[in-house]
Amino acid sequence: SAWHPFTSGGQIGVDGTVFALTEWNDDLIAGGEFTTTGGQTVNRIARWDGSAWHPFNSGGQIGVGDSNFGFGVRALTVWNGELIVGGDFNTAGGQTVNRIACWDGSAWHPFASGVSGIVWALTEWNGELMVGGNFPTAGDQSANNIARWTGPLWGWQAINFDGEIGVAGQVNSLTGWNQNLIAGGTFETAGDQTVNRIARLDGCLSAVGACCINGVAMEITESECLAVGGFYQGDFTDPGQVTCSQSEPTGACCLSSGDCVSLTESSCLATGGTYHGDDVNCSEANCVQPCIGDLNGDGVVNVFDLLELLSAWGTCP
Numbered sequence: 001s002a003w004h005p006f007t008s009g010g011q012i013g014v015d016g017t018v019f020a021l022t023e024w025n026d027d028l029i030a031g032g033e034f035t036t037t038g039g040q041t042v043n044r045i046a047r048w049d050g051s052a053w054h055p056f057n058s059g060g061q062i063g064v065g066d067s068n069f070g071f072g073v074r075a076l077t078v079w080n081g082e083l084i085v086g087g088d089f090n091t092a093g094g095q096t097v098n099r100i101a102c103w104d105g106s107a108w109h110p111f112a113s114g115v116s117g118i119v120w121a122l123t124e125w126n127g128e129l130m131v132g133g134n135f136p137t138a139g140d141q142s143a144n145n146i147a148r149w150t151g152p153l154w155g156w157q158a159i160n161f162d163g164e165i166g167v168a169g170q171v172n173s174l175t176g177w178n179q180n181l182i183a184g185g186t187f188e189t190a191g192d193q194t195v196n197r198i199a200r201l202d203g204c205l206s207a208v209g210a211c212c213i214n215g216v217a218m219e220i221t222e223s224e225c226l227a228v229g230g231f232y233q234g235d236f237t238d239p240g241q242v243t244c245s246q247s248e249p250t251g252a253c254c255l256s257s258g259d260c261v262s263l264t265e266s267s268c269l270a271t272g273g274t275y276h277g278d279d280v281n282c283s284e285a286n287c288v289q290p291c292i293g294d295l296n297g298d299g300v301v302n303v304f305d306l307l308e309l310l311s312a313w314g315t316c317p
Helices: 222-227 265-270 303-311
Strands: 018-024 027-032 045-048 053-055 073-079 082-087 100-103 108-110 118-125 128-134 146-149 156-158 171-177 180-185 198-201 208-213 216-221 231-235 250-254 260-264 274-278
Touching: 018 082, 027 073, 027 082, 073 128, 082 128, 118 180, 128 171, 128 180, 208 222, 216 222, 222 231, 222 265, 231 265, 250 265, 260 265, 265 274
Parallel strands: 018 073, 073 118, 118 171
Antiparallel strands: 018 027, 027 045, 045 053, 073 082, 082 100, 082 118, 100 108, 118 128, 128 146, 146 156, 171 180, 180 198, 208 216, 208 231, 250 260, 250 274
């Protein structure tokens, strides 16, 4: 019914522009180009606990960015339980962070290798962190103003459709809506489409879930998990809720040769085999034996198999 100021330490509000707001651990987080609030130095980011402002202190540094210049916070979001902060600052917690950092509750950490320009937008979508702004690369990947972080195994990935990477202009805002990613900014085209400053990504990126690799749960797609011999726990499964054993269950795996070996499900599928279930013995699998003379795989041995043999006659080393 009415507006109210944020008053703390004898100061109303903050002394500069606020660009971003989010909630984290029941506190309000504000980021921007301000240097003081609550009568104290905060340097571009502060936490409101319901009655007072507090700075983010870590590594001998207050807030983020060089205290002598106006490098600010432009975007805030929460991902995997941590506060993710983006902007045009290069330091946080006394270390280089390259325009994106994460706060774990007590200290700042670089977010991988960061990006090569200003971060203007952050959001979580399909279990991945989406980053938008004005940057040509994310890590060592070409990105063109928008990228996704898939986790430590696969790192930064571009959004690439029909050979077009990213969007042709700055991304100022991102959000999820109806299972779509919505991007807004100054760009005229996205992919090969004319969009005029707002576009919708329709969710065709693969879903991610928990994958057990060497006893550790990681958040990647099912295909990526199986490709590295992991054990996939299901789409949108939280890795924090998964307990991975050091040894995955094994079962009967029928190979294309007709032989049966005991493998994990992921290893069996990676070799092109057919998995018959955890703890199933090879004696129970009834693997289909190949027909020795059926060279073309049509299920019968006839003159066409002979032609296959003759066409390859003498070609083996």
